[in-house]
Amino acid sequence: MFMLNKYIIFLCIIIIVSFTSLIYTKELPLPEGEGKALILSKCNLCHGLDVVINQRLSKLEWEDIVNRMIRWGAPISSREQEIIVEYLYKNFGQK
Amino acid sequence: MKKTKFSNSRRDFLKVLGHLTGALFLNIDGFSKNLLAQTKELTLEPQVFPGKEKMIILSRKPIVLEMPPEGFEYFITPNELFFVRNNTSMPELNVKDWRLTITGEVKKPLVLTMEDLKKFKEVEALITLECYGNGRSFFEPKASGNQWKKGGIGTALWKGVRLKDVLEKAHLTDKAKHVIFDGADEPFTPGSPDFRRSIPIEKALSPETLLVYEMNGQPLPIYHGYPLRVVVPGWGGAASVKWLINITVSDREYDGFYMVDKYRHPKNPVKPGTKLSPKDMFVLTELEVKSIITNPHNESKLSSEKILIKGYAWTGEGYIKKVEVSTDGGRTWQRAKIVRNEGKYVWCSWEFEWRPPQKGYYTLMSKATDNRGRTQPFIPYWNQDGYLYNSIDMVNVYVE
Numbered sequence: 001m002f003m004l005n006k007y008i009i010f011l012c013i014i015i016i017v018s019f020t021s022l023i024y025t026k027e028l029p030l031p032e033g034e035g036k037a038l039i040l041s042k043c044n045l046c047h048g049l050d051v052v053i054n055q056r057l058s059k060l061e062w063e064d065i066v067n068r069m070i071r072w073g074a075p076i077s078s079r080e081q082e083i084i085v086e087y088l089y090k091n092f093g094q095k
Numbered sequence: 096m097k098k099t100k101f102s103n104s105r106r107d108f109l110k111v112l113g114h115l116t117g118a119l120f121l122n123i124d125g126f127s128k129n130l131l132a133q134t135k136e137l138t139l140e141p142q143v144f145p146g147k148e149k150m151i152i153l154s155r156k157p158i159v160l161e162m163p164p165e166g167f168e169y170f171i172t173p174n175e176l177f178f179v180r181n182n183t184s185m186p187e188l189n190v191k192d193w194r195l196t197i198t199g200e201v202k203k204p205l206v207l208t209m210e211d212l213k214k215f216k217e218v219e220a221l222i223t224l225e226c227y228g229n230g231r232s233f234f235e236p237k238a239s240g241n242q243w244k245k246g247g248i249g250t251a252l253w254k255g256v257r258l259k260d261v262l263e264k265a266h267l268t269d270k271a272k273h274v275i276f277d278g279a280d281e282p283f284t285p286g287s288p289d290f291r292r293s294i295p296i297e298k299a300l301s302p303e304t305l306l307v308y309e310m311n312g313q314p315l316p317i318y319h320g321y322p323l324r325v326v327v328p329g330w331g332g333a334a335s336v337k338w339l340i341n342i343t344v345s346d347r348e349y350d351g352f353y354m355v356d357k358y359r360h361p362k363n364p365v366k367p368g369t370k371l372s373p374k375d376m377f378v379l380t381e382l383e384v385k386s387i388i389t390n391p392h393n394e395s396k397l398s399s400e401k402i403l404i405k406g407y408a409w410t411g412e413g414y415i416k417k418v419e420v421s422t423d424g425g426r427t428w429q430r431a432k433i434v435r436n437e438g439k440y441v442w443c444s445w446e447f448e449w450r451p452p453q454k455g456y457y458t459l460m461s462k463a464t465d466n467r468g469r470t471q472p473f474i475p476y477w478n479q480d481g482y483l484y485n486s487i488d489m490v491n492v493y494v495e
Contacts, residue, residue, distance in 0.1 A: 029139050044156075045283065045284050046282070046283050046284050046287055047154070047156055047157065047283070048139070048154055048155045048156030048157075049139060050139060050152065050153060050154040050155055050156075050159075051153070051154050051159075051240070051241055054153065054241070054242050055237065055239060055240075055242060056237060057236075057237050057239055058236055058237070058368070060368065060370075061236070061237065061238075061239055064239070064370055064479070065239050068356075071356075072287075072288075072352070072356065073286065073287060094236065094237050
């Protein structure tokens with residue numbers, strides 16, 4: 001009986017660990033990295049994150065999008081622009 | 096990396112344990128949503144929108160919701176399954192305070208209450224609306240924007256009045272060439288462009304262009320423009336401005352952001368991946384001819400006897416002449432049967448009974464042709480914003 005309880009607890013721990021890691025990898029909106037804070041503070045002003053994370057685009061496409069956003073008024077410096085494009089292509093690139 | 100904050104208390108531990116064991120025996124999806132609701136910092140919120148619980152969320156800010164495949168079971172799309180494509184915030188308007196103003200190139204500007212508006216002749220019409228970006232996710236290379244699959248479309252029974260009747264009451268001047276619509280919605284950040292679009296006067300005066308206040312027998316839901324929206328049939332949804340408060344008649348096409356920078360298409364066909372400036376593109380107008388297969392679903396396993404292939408077909412300015420189906424990857428084509436045809440501006444439902452010759456893996460295709468001889472291509476015009484996708488639809492199936 002004691003062995004059985006121990007087994008159940010062990011099984012539960014395994015399940016909890018595997019499900020929480022599943023949530024981390026699948027549902028975390030933005031992966032860590034240089035650029036994440038910029039996206040949260042600048043891009044998120046005018047639109048949500050869904051449209052960012054649901055796309056897989058080439059580097060040229062991401063460059064074009066960020067350029068367009070700047071043209072449309074996004075307060076992004078040229079250094080920030082580079083960081084954002086790198087981050088977007090690395091995490092949401094069509095490779 | 097941020098960590099999920101699970102409470103240490105025994106009760107919460109047991110609650111989570113309960114969810115976990117439930118998940119093992121019930122369904123993983125429901126479970127993970129439930130658990131995610133408790134770990135807000137890791138998730139995108141909200142998980143569902145009231146009245147639109149079954150929709151696929153493409154964006155929360157602005158709200159963009161795609162109809163799930165089950166929506167295609169209905170010829171008239173229920174309001175709770177009708178797609179939403181907002182560009183800005185969604186205003187909550189009180190119809191008592193609401194007014195519609197008609198200004199610009201008119202001899203008699205008008206300010207109308209809802210009561211005034213309802214004094215015009217009431218009309219009711221089935222009209223299909225499709226987002227210009229519907230099918231964007233199928234473009235290769237990928238085009239930027241909300242990644243719509245097939246569900247950026249729906250058909251509703253709209254009730255309202257003719258825009259023409261209202262414009263005529265305001266007496267257009269000789270300079271009236273375009274009609275600009277403005278809704279009460281606001282951009283998310285001050286200084287960002289407002290959502291305003293215009294249509295040419297000919298389309299505005301078409302008896303089928305409506306100002307509607309009811310959708311499928313209900314007051315227009317907030318998602319769809321309560322209390323009043325335009326419905327411009329045969330054109331992409333963006334032309335049908337929601338939460339309408341002002342109509343300005345103008346001597347020229349509106350030149351705001353949503354006309355000059357968005358909803359444009361290359362003047363000449365371009366190599367996929369090419370970037371163009373607005374001057375090399377034109378403002379989108381009518382929709383393309385298009386059909387989709389709604390049954391069977393892609394990659395499904397079917398028995399080898401009789402298989403019913405079903406779908407819809409629609410076009411912009413015109414009507415569907417025929418729908419053809421291929422069950423051998425485009426080698427041969429046969430006519431599908433049009434099941435329900437409500438005429439211009441409404442999708443047709445069609446079906447095709449197929450008896451597979453033998454077991455195997457098949458590519459089913461559908462291709463619609465309209466009365467102007469326009470038909471669906473194998474290769475749609477690639478454009479940087481991914482509008483007007485209308486390639487021949489393809490669904491792969493296993494016959495066992």
